[in-house]
Amino acid sequence: MKIQLNGIKETIPEELTIKALIEWAKEGDPHLIVEQNGKYIYPSAYDSHPVLKMISLNLSTLTWADRD
Numbered sequence: 001m002k003i004q005l006n007g008i009k010e011t012i013p014e015e016l017t018i019k020a021l022i023e024w025a026k027e028g029d030p031h032l033i034v035e036q037n038g039k040y041i042y043p044s045a046y047d048s049h050p051v052l053k054m055i056s057l058n059l060s061t062l063t064w065a066d067r068d
Contacts, residue, residue: 001013001014001016001051003051005021005025005058005059006058006059007058012024012051015050016050016051017046017047017048017049017050017051018034018036018041018045018046018047018049018050018051019046019047020051021051022034022046022059025059027059032059033058033059034046034058034059035058036049036051036052037052
């Protein structure tokens, strides 16, 4: 499946959840924030929320500097 991940076009395995995508991308930061098509996904939904085709996904970390 083709998606845009952190601004880069990627081909990923089909039928991944957000949690599986995080593992696939080797994003190990516990403070990761997931945005899918402009909407934030809560960590409690990572196990069940599917990655959708042709989407834009941003995996980023919120730091103290970002909060100002």
